[in-house]
Amino acid sequence: MAVLVLADHDGKHIRKSTLNTVAAAQKIGGEIHVLVAGNGCGDAAKAAAAVAGVAKVLHAEGAQLGDELAENVAALLVALAKGYSHILAPATSSGKNILPRAAALLDCQQISEIISVESPDTFVRPIYAGNALATVKSKDPIKVITVRMTGFDAVASTGGTASIEVVQSPGDSGLSTFVGREVQKSERPELTSARVVVSGGRGMGSGENFKILEPLADKLNAAMGASRAAVDAGFVPNDWQVGQTGKIVAPELYVAIGISGAIQHLAGMKDSRVIVAINKDEEAPIFQVADYGVVGDLFKLVPELVEELKK
Amino acid sequence: MKVLVSVKRVIDYNVKVRVKADGTGVETANVKMSMNPFDEIAVEEAVRLKEAGVVTEIIAVSCGPQACQETLRTALAIGADRAVLVETNEELQPLAVAKLLKAVCQKESPQLVILGKQAIDDDSNQTGQMLAALLGWSQATFASKVVIADGKAQVTREVDGGLETISIKLPAIVTTDLRLNEPRYVTLPNIMKAKKKTMETLKPEALGVDVAPRLQTLKVSEPPKRKAGVKVPDPKALVDKLRNEAKVI
Ligand SMILES: Cc1cc2nc3c(=O)[nH]c(=O)nc-3n(C[C@H](O)[C@H](O)[C@H](O)COP(=O)(O)OP(=O)(O)OC[C@H]3O[C@@H](n4cnc5c(N)ncnc54)[C@H](O)[C@@H]3O)c2cc1C
Ligand SMILES: Nc1ncnc2c1ncn2[C@@H]1O[C@H](COP(=O)(O)O)[C@@H](O)[C@H]1O
Numbered sequence: 220m221a222v223l224v225l226a227d228h229d230g231k232h233i234r235k236s237t238l239n240t241v242a243a244a245q246k247i248g249g250e251i252h253v254l255v256a257g258n259g260c261g262d263a264a265k266a267a268a269a270v271a272g273v274a275k276v277l278h279a280e281g282a283q284l285g286d287e288l289a290e291n292v293a294a295l296l297v298a299l300a301k302g303y304s305h306i307l308a309p310a311t312s313s314g315k316n317i318l319p320r321a322a323a324l325l326d327c328q329q330i331s332e333i334i335s336v337e338s339p340d341t342f343v344r345p346i347y348a349g350n351a352l353a354t355v356k357s358k359d360p361i362k363v364i365t366v367r368m369t370g371f372d373a374v375a376s377t378g379g380t381a382s383i384e385v386v387q388s389p390g391d392s393g394l395s396t397f398v399g400r401e402v403q404k405s406e407r408p409e410l411t412s413a414r415v416v417v418s419g420g421r422g423m424g425s426g427e428n429f430k431i432l433e434p435l436a437d438k439l440n441a442a443m444g445a446s447r448a449a450v451d452a453g454f455v456p457n458d459w460q461v462g463q464t465g466k467i468v469a470p471e472l473y474v475a476i477g478i479s480g481a482i483q484h485l486a487g488m489k490d491s492r493v494i495v496a497i498n499k500d501e502e503a504p505i506f507q508v509a510d511y512g513v514v515g516d517l518f519k520l521v522p523e524l525v526e527e528l529k530k
Numbered sequence: 531m532k533v534l535v536s537v538k539r540v541i542d543y544n545v546k547v548r549v550k551a552d553g554t555g556v557e558t559a560n561v562k563m564s565m566n567p568f569d570e571i572a573v574e575e576a577v578r579l580k581e582a583g584v585v586t587e588i589i590a591v592s593c594g595p596q597a598c599q600e601t602l603r604t605a606l607a608i609g610a611d612r613a614v615l616v617e618t619n620e621e622l623q624p625l626a627v628a629k630l631l632k633a634v635c636q637k638e639s640p641q642l643v644i645l646g647k648q649a650i651d652d653d654s655n656q657t658g659q660m661l662a663a664l665l666g667w668s669q670a671t672f673a674s675k676v677v678i679a680d681g682k683a684q685v686t687r688e689v690d691g692g693l694e695t696i697s698i699k700l701p702a703i704v705t706t707d708l709r710l711n712e713p714r715y716v717t718l719p720n721i722m723k724a725k726k727k728t729m730e731t732l733k734p735e736a737l738g739v740d741v742a743p744r745l746q747t748l749k750v751s752e753p754p755k756r757k758a759g760v761k762v763p764d765p766k767a768l769v770d771k772l773r774n775e776a777k778v779i
Contacts, residue, residue: 288696289659289669312689315655316671319624323660328625328744331654341748346653347547351556352753355745394668394702398684398695411690415779439779447708457674457688457709464568464648464708466690472778483543489756493776495768501761510759511771524765528779 220304221250221274225296225317227309228255228263233270235412236309238373241272243366244307245374246336250274252303253381256295256388258285268383271375279388286397287313293320294389300325300361304339310365310467322363329363330355332467334370348463348486368411369469369490403456405443410459413442415472416488418461421448422477422498422517429454431521432476438528444468444488446478462487477517480505497521531678531700532587533576534640535610536631537569539594539601540651549752556750565601568646570608571706574713575676576644577609584678587611589638593630595619599729606724607716613729618741620734624652626741628660633737635665640701642683647672647705658705668698674709 222244227234237253244251251272255264256279264278277299283291296306296317306321308314310332322329334352335343341356342364410416417436419429429443436443444466445459461468463486473491478484480496480503488494489508496509497517506512513520541547541556542564548557565573579585590605592598593616602613616630635643645658662669670676670685674693677684678700686695688707734741762768772779 286694286696289662289671293663312672312687316659316669319656319659320663320669322656323625323628323663326625328623329654329656329660330745331656345753346750347541347556347651348653349753350547351549352751353747354749354751355747357745359744392668393699395670395696395698398697400691400695401693403692451709456692457707458690458692463650463653472772472776482546493772493778494756494759495772506761507758508756510776511768512759512761513763513765513768514761520765524768527765527769530769 221252221302222247222305222307223299223303224251224253225306225308225314226253226255226263226267227311227313228257228260230257230260231262233263233266233376235373236311236368237267238270238376239368239371240307240309240366241270241374242371243333243336244305245272247305247339249304252277254279254299256284256292258282264383266376268381269377269379271378273379273381276381276383277386278383279386281388283391284388287317288395288397289317289320290392290394292317293324294392296321297324298389299386303361305362305364307364307366310367314365318363318365325361325363327359327361327363328357329365330357331365332367333364334367348482349489350482367467369467403458407436408440408442410442410444411466411468413470415439415441416444416468416470417441417474417476418444418446418478419449419454419476420446420478421452423449423454426454431518434525435521438525439472446484475505475509476521478505479503480508531585531642532589532638532640533579533585534589534591534635534638534643535569535572535576535605536643536645536657537573537590537592537601537605538566538646538649539563539592539598540566540649543567543650549750553749553751563597565604566646566649568648568706570713571708571710572644572646573605573608573610574711575706578711579678580609589614589640591616591631591634593618593622593627602729603724604716606727607720608714612727615729615731616734616737617731618734620741621743622741623743623745624654624656625660625744626739627657628664629739630734630737630741631661632664633739642700643703645703645705647707658703662703668702670696670698670702671705672707673704674707676704676710
C-alpha cells in the first residue's frame with residue numbers, strides 16, 4: 220500500500236512543511252505519493268518530484284483548487300483515497316482546515332499532529348497543550364493524519380526522480396468562494412522553519428516597542444514571534460503567535476522577551492534546542508524552561524545584547 | 531435564523547494537568563472543569579448575532595456525561611436560549627461528536643453552527659470540519675470576524691500567512707479563533723435566568739449514532755522534562771554562554 224502526502228506549496232515551490240511530512244511518511248513505510256493541487260502549480264509539482272524518497276507526484280490543476288478551499292480539496296482527496304493506506308498533511312492552517320473534512324467523508328477518525336510513528340497504525344501525539352503524550356492505535360482502514368513539523372527532520376528537497384501523473388479533480392462545490400488575503404510581508408525567515416526565533420510578549424508594552432527587537436532579530440537572522448497577549452493587544456499580527464493554539468516552533472535558539480511563560484505559550488516552543496529568557500520578574504515561569512535567563516528591564520537589556528553581539 | 535453552538539466540558543485552562551501514574555490518562559479527580567475557551571467565544575458570537583438582530587434562537591449542545599449540564603448552564607447564562615445534552619459516558623472522539631451534532635442539526639435545522647476551533651484537552655481541531663463534511667455544508671474555520679448577509683457569511687480567517695477572507699453559503703459551519711471576540715462575564719441575574727431555561731437530554735442510541743472510539747489509547751505518558759538552566763548576570767555573560775557553551779550563535 221502507498222502513502223499519500225498532501226503538499227503545502229505556493230504554486231512554484233514546495234514548503235518545508237511538506238518535507239517534514241514526507242519524512243513522517245518514510246517512517247510509516249510504503250511507496251510515497253505527493254499530491255500537488257492548485258491553479259497553475261506545475262512548478263511546484265516539478266519541485267515535489269525532486270524531493271528525496273517520493274515515488275510519484277499527483278498533479279491536479281483547476282481554478283477551484285487555487286485558494287485551498289477545504290470543500291474542493293477534501294473532495295479531491297476523497298476521490299484519490301482508494302488505494303492508499305495513509306493520507307498525510309502537514310499541520311499547517313491549511314492542512315488542519317482540509318484534512319478533517321476528508322477524514323469524515325472517508326468515515327475515518329483523523330489522528331492530529333503526530334510527533335512520532337511507532338508502527339504503521341500507532342502514533343504519538345501531544346494532548347493538553349503538550350503536558351501529556353498519547354500513544355494511539357488506529358483501527359480505521361485508511362489512516363488520516365496531520366503531522367507536526369517539529370516532530371520530523373525534513374527530507375532533502377533534491378535527489379528524487381518521481382514521475383508526475385496528472386489527475387482529474389471534482390469540480391467546484393459552489394459552497395464557498397475566496398474573497399481576499401492580507402499577507403504579512405516580511406524579509407525575515409519564516410517562523411516555523413527559522414533557525415532562530417525572537418519573540419516578544421505583553422512586556423513589550425506596545426507595537427511600536429517591538430521595533431527594539433528588530434536589530435536583535437537582524438543580528439541573529441531570526442524570525443519574529445509573539446505571545447498571545449501581544450497579539451491580542453494588537454502589537455503584532457496574529458500569525459506571529461507561538462503556542463498551543465498558534466504556531467509550534469522548535470528552532471536552535473528561542474529568545475523570549477517580556478513573556479511570562481504560560482503553559483499555552485510553552486506548548487509552542489519548549490522543544491527549542493536552546494531557550495533564552497529576558498524578564499524583569501525573576502519568578503516568571505519562563506525561567507523554568509530557559510537554558511539562560513537574564514533578569515531585568517528588557518528596554519535596557521535588549522539594546523545591550525545587540526551591542527554585545529556586534530563585538 | 532437559528533444558530534447551534536457546541537460546548538465541551540474540559541479541564542480548566544489554568545489547571546496544571548498531571549499524567550496518571552498508571553499511564554491510562556490524566557488526573558481528572560477533584561480537578562476544576564470549565565467550558566472550552568473557544569466554545570465560550572462561540573457562544574458569545576452567537577449572542578452578539580442575536581443582539582444584532584441576525585439570529586432569533588441559540589441552541590447550545592454538549593456531548594458527554596451528565597456533568598456537562600453545568601457547562602450548558604454556563605452557555606445559557608451567557609445568552610443561549612435552550613440547551614441539548616447528548617448524554618453518554620463513552621469516550622467521545624471528534625468523528626463521533628460530529629455525527630452526534632449532525633443528528634441534532636437534522637432535528638433542529640439551524641442555518642449556522644458555531645464550534646470552537648480546538649478543544650484544549652484533546653487538541654484535535656477536527657470536529658467542525660467533520661461536521662461540515664457530514665452535512666455537506668460549507669466551512670470557515672479559525673474565524674476572527676463573521677458578517678452575515680444575503681444568505682451568506684463573510685468570514686475572516688486566521689491562517690499561517692496572516693488573514694484570509696472567504697464567503698460561504700448558509701447553512702454553514704464556523705469555528706472560532708481567539709480574536710473573534712472577548713466573551714462577557716456571566717452575571718448573577720443571568721445565572722438565575724439560565725436556571726429557568728429548558729435543557730433537553732438525548733441519547734446517542736436514540737439519534738442512531740454509533741459512538742464507539744476508533745482510536746485506542748495505548749498509553750498516556752509525561753513529556754520529557756526540560757531542566758531549568760542558569761541565570762546569567764548580563765548580556766555580556768549571555769553572549770559568552772551562547773557562543774562558547776551552547777555554540778548556537
Ligand atoms: C484557550 C487559550 C489558548 C491560548 N493559546 C495561547 C498561545 O497559543 N500562545 C500564547 O502565548 N498564549 C496563549 N494563551 C494565553 C496564555 O495563557 C497567556 O495569557 C499568555 O501567553 C501571556 O502572554 P505574555 O507572557 O506575553 O503576558 P504576561 O503573562 O502578562 O507576561 C508579561 C511578562 O512580561 C514581563 N515584563 C513586563 N515588563 C517588562 C520589562 N520592562 N522588562 C522585562 N520583562 C517585562 C513580566 O514580568 C511578565 O512576566 C492561551 C490562553 C487560552 C485560554
Ligand atoms: N463532547 C463535545 N461536546 C460538545 N462540543 C464538542 C465536543 N467535542 C468537541 N466539541 C466541539 O468541537 C470543537 C473542536 O473540538 P476538537 O475537534 O475536539 O478539537 C470544540 O471547541 C467544541 O465546540
